[in-house]
Amino acid sequence: MKQGKFITIDGVEGAGKSTQIEFICSYLAKKGVEVVRTREPGGTDLGEKIRALLLGVETGTMHSDTELLLMFSARNEHIQNKIKPALAQGKWVVSDRFTDASFAYQGGGRSLDLSRIEALENWVQGEFRPDLTLLLDLSVEIGMKRIEARSSKDRIEQEERAFFERVRQVFIDRSQQYPERIKLVDASVQIDQVSQQIHSYLEQL
Numbered sequence: 307m308k309q310g311k312f313i314t315i316d317g318v319e320g321a322g323k324s325t326q327i328e329f330i331c332s333y334l335a336k337k338g339v340e341v342v343r344t345r346e347p348g349g350t351d352l353g354e355k356i357r358a359l360l361l362g363v364e365t366g367t368m369h370s371d372t373e374l375l376l377m378f379s380a381r382n383e384h385i386q387n388k389i390k391p392a393l394a395q396g397k398w399v400v401s402d403r404f405t406d407a408s409f410a411y412q413g414g415g416r417s418l419d420l421s422r423i424e425a426l427e428n429w430v431q432g433e434f435r436p437d438l439t440l441l442l443d444l445s446v447e448i449g450m451k452r453i454e455a456r457s458s459k460d461r462i463e464q465e466e467r468a469f470f471e472r473v474r475q476v477f478i479d480r481s482q483q484y485p486e487r488i489k490l491v492d493a494s495v496q497i498d499q500v501s502q503q504i505h506s507y508l509e510q511l
């Protein structure tokens with residue numbers, strides 16, 4: 307049976323994920339590929355409700371383990387009810403963030419034990435992993451400058467700079483740990499130059 311490909315895109319805030327997802331989806335569409343665009347946390351009706359709890363400032367404080375478990379609860383819905391069914395129909399799925407973000411934000415940012423995140427990854431996903439992960443790498447300073455014009459920050463965006471430095475470091479570490487899957491993209495350059503780097507990885511896929 308024809309099986310689609312699963313592409314994820316990740317990075318610190320302001321790295322340009324949303325901008326580049328537009329490029330990826332239109333590139334694949336031109337190639338005649340049917341694409342499902344989605345995001346995490348979220349992507350399903352229940353997942354979007356969990357997203358609102360996770361990111362809404364009105365939620366207030368939340369234990370870091372609760373945050374991690376909610377990320378994986380939303381992810382389970384996403385995989386079972388959206389990602390896997392689409393792939394089985396031969397569609398390609400492009401997700402704005404996936405499990406690498408749990409390692410970076412909850413593992414790096416919140417300093418949770420990475421082996422516990424791995425245990426959840428194996429439980430929820432089994433051997434299921436993206437075919438390609440594009441990691442948009444950018445200094446925290448530039449990323450923050452790019453989004454500072456936004457009127458409000460979500461619950462996680464309100465963290466201090468050191469949190470996001472730890473997030474970035476875990477992303478970089480993972481790209482070195484899984485070089486076959488995770489491709490580091492220099493996101494500090496102009497939009498079309500970022501797209502060019504992504505283009506070459508898509509061609510390889």
Ligand code: Z5A
Pocket residue numbers: 317318319320321322323324325326346347361377402403404405406407408409411412452453462463464493494495496497498500
């Ligand atoms: N999270 C988590 O903690 N654990 C998990 O497991 C998962 C997620 C899955 C989701 O937010 C939050 O959930 C996120 C991680 C956490 N938390 N935080 N904080 P999200 O992914 O929905 O939103 P985001 O991370 O805040 O993304 P973003 O801020 O929207 O950034 P972006 O999509 O990467 O950037 P953009 O919107 O494409 O671009 C930002 C601006 O920069 C915009 O004005 C662009 O025109 C501009 N831009 C883009 N590229 C360039 C270049 N190359 N040069 C100059 N300017 C550029």
